Amino acid sequence: MTTGTATTTPSSEPTAARGAALVADVGGTHTRLALATEAPLALHDIRVFPTPSGSLLPLARDYLADAEFRVDRCAVAAAGRIRREHGGECVTLTNVALGIDVSSLRQLVPTAVLVNDLAAVAAALPFLAAGEFLDLDDAGDALQGAQLVLGVGTGIGAAVRLADGALLETEAGHVELATPVATHRGWLETLPGGRASAEELLAGPGLVRLHAQVSGEQDVAVATLVERARAGDAVALATLHAHADWLGRFAGDLVLAYGAWGGVHLIGGVVAGLGDMLDARAFRAGMVDKARFADELARVPVRRILHPQPALLGLAVLAFDTP
DSSP: OOOOOOEEEOSOOOOOTTOEEEEEEEOSSEEEEEEEEETTEEEEEEEEEEOOSBOSHHHHHHHHTTOSSOEEEEEEEESSOOEEETTEEEEEOSSSSBEEEHHHHTTTOSEEEEEEHHHHHHHHGGGSOGGGEEESSOOOSOOSSOEEEEEESSSEEEEEEOTTSOEEEOOGGGSBOOOSOHHHHHHHHHSGGGOOBHHHHHSHHHHHHHHHHHHSOOOOOHHHHHHHHHTTOHHHHHHHHHHHHHHHHHHHHHHHHHTOTTOEEEESHHHHHHGGGSOHHHHHHHHHOSGGGHHHHHTSOEEEEOOSOHHHHHHHHHHHHOO
């Protein structure tokens, strides 16, 4: 498939030799459905629904009942670990009683793909236009290598697009946090078990927990924290500085672990909610604090993804890359 910019259009009759694809981004709260066409690569009739429990099939069938053209394939992304074993592929979502497997999807269409939600975003990277990224800072020219997608929202997820285009799904958000910063270690020691995963301290609920460690104040919403920081509140600013530093250290670890010299791409509700209050200087300082590899890490671009539906776009790519 030729790399290019995908478009999002209202529902209309597409031109697609192989038919259209149903694409579904299934999260713990919302499910986004769309129809995708290949020539040109485009998304049509995007709709958002509450994520169902039990089965995705009734929702998908109802959606397809309104389709005005032939659909012969589908690609689904889910917020959970895709288990590939015993000749099958399935996922159980973490935060809702919903299971999806490829064999059930093939009750809808002959060809079906099932991937992790961050892997779908990684598949979209070559198809995003320059204006659909926002650089966190000026890192200079990227080194060659894999590219990392780091999602920071209710949870933390990560996926890697390797240099040859292959996708690597991970559960990196559940690795244990470490830090050389004495104050940060002290915070960890006060948590249950004296430890925390990246998700437990850096995702949305984790940022609330981190603020409690910094300030002693419980249950301050992220939006309130950002509002206070914008007003110059010193404690809120200290929390966001600590969060960005630690998130940068975590991102640097993942770059080293996966060889993701080609760039770090940030996405997720926390990233969007922080906006320009994501402390870029603290993030980069934490990211490059890796002894021998500081110079190389300083050159790794860090970008926010601005495309409104990158997972659906990546699913369109995957749907048409499948014979």
